[in-house]
Amino acid sequence: MENNIFNIQNEQEFAETALTVFKHQFKNNKVYRSFCDLLYIHPSDVKTIQEIPFLPIQFFKSREVVANLDFVEETFTSSGTTGSVTSKHLVTDINLYKESYLKGFAHFYGNIEAYTVLALLPNYLERKGSSLVYMVDDLIRKSKKIESGFYLDNLNELAKKLIELDKMGRKTLLIGVSFALLDLIEMQNFKLKNTIIMETGGMKGRRKELVREELHTILQDGFGVAEIHSEYGMTELLSQGYSKGNGVFETPPWMKILTRDTEDALTINPSEKNGGINVIDLANYNSCSFIATQDLGKVHKNGTFEIIGRFDNSDIRGCNLMVL
Template sequence: MGPTDQSEALHRRARAFIEASLLAGGAAPPGEGRAAAILPPHLPRAAQGERAALPEAFDELAVALARHQAAQCAPVARLFKARGADAAAMERADQIPAVPCDVFRFARVASHPPEADERVFRTSGTSLGAASRGEHPFRTTATYELAALSWGERLLWPDGARLRVIVLAPPLDEVPDSSLGFMIDRFAARLSGPASWHVRGGELDAGGFARACAEARAAGEPAIVLGTSFAFVHLLEAALPGGATLLPPASRVMQTGGYKGRSREVPADELRAAISRSLGVPPAHIVGEYGMTELSSQLYEGTLAAALGWPGSTAPGLYLAPPWTRVTAVDPETLAPLPAGEIGLARIVDLANVDSAVAIQTADRVRVTGEGVELLGRASGAPPRGCSIAIDQMLGGGGP
């Protein structure tokens, strides 16, 4: 079996795991918290007293992905060699060396050649300049789409509501390499109702946004507003025409990213309260999203699911990972896992990352418990020592 056939077989296994874990309704691997228990009533569930069987163990699939990546991706192979990690002998996901996010800026992290790319997602480059944008190549986006849509539905529209889509982000045709733009585009297609985008050419269209809200109110149809926290801050700083932007009942908001406005930083709780006041959406209906270009899966706050009465949800500020991912806090120096509740850097194993790196090491500070993942911001200054060493190892000893 050639590399492409191997990749396709692994994608099928990953998608089978995702689908089965959703049907399991709580049959997530041990230590994954409560997220898998949130199964909306309009989605199929295993019969009473039963649990849908997972096709294989989380660790088994994670190790299979790691072996494929180490065999087909030179930077991953160098990291394994430098760490003395024998892919053939691995049995657990926590044995897989994690690839730091910064590596995606300096090396191609892919198990397939560039000519096989279906799509390449790129980081924004806002902090280090466009020349330092990270790239995440995809041979196929089928597994990414399944993961994004499945968890988005679970945490953003678990009630199966028919929603209008109002977007505070550029449309995909303007940003074809944006993973957020791609995800929102797929959300709009899945929800299949009226959809509008209100950031074009780098400019916020506050008037168009207000009109879209008014149209939703006139139709009596709830809406989902999807956007970056940055765009929400600018919206709230704008003089909205007529000041009438209240959304219909049952509307909800997804926000993602940082909280900087034109001239100030806006604390997350302050922004949530301001969005609630301006749009007429209950605070619990405002859901934070955590994702990154280097991953294929996303985490969400469980606030909306909790408000709608589904079990297993969490308080604001705690994010739920899908059952096909594992988030662990690790020591910044050694990258060794820390006990539950201790603060460390987020290491994420994502089974939907089939053709790049199944284990990703971030510089985001987190506290992980059985209730969820608490985000505490990025580590300040230079890359943490553990990440810096790993970057050097992947680049063959000649770090950036």
């Protein structure tokens, strides 16, 4: 089943596979089973993906969310403020993650070997267990370009490399956190023609938070590009959504975004209505594929989605009985 998820061709196949994965996780994931039991929901009651219960993401902070007893090959952890509890994603088959991000990248951008990959992810490199660093490190190696690599504090060298590669007409991907990209363009202005700028979000307390439109306008001006791309992923997922501009994200065929009613966590919204972001990530076969995040957003009729903010703790309603 795990390998079939990457062969999904249409909505019907997605729905059928998701329902099969739900049954598997209901049976084998103790945390998820307890959660479903609290809601009095059994697989025999569930006929559509909208009826599947979505596990609140906070459970990854307090429980081991796994759907088998296999050896844990990798543990991904979320970044957190000092003293805060971080999420832990126990990965029992790291090859599923690799297949997901490599096929996901290829789905949207083509062969990684066509790119030089430059990474500006200082705050992620300062700690262990980042799923983003794991992915980008592998993309750097898979690009097979001598210039590909991580840049931590050497912004001068990165600026020179960007200009040099762009002048040579080399397809380049610069992937970085928002505050570090802003630091770079404050040091130097660019006019890039062959480079994709991809932000992964996050000021991480280093700068004032900006709304996406404002951030993207500043980055577009600073890098001299028409669009700013974005990556949407998190510690608790094994798949990513990508935006090629305007903050509108798409998902690969094995991932789907729904929104839930902010007052009733068990009700799925119709298209175009703002709500809490629920993610179906079928690559999460060995943990939980159905996650209720703390992001707020909107799903369009064509399945693309936008992130419009986050819940603060006082906004989370309807999940109280499940937060242990």
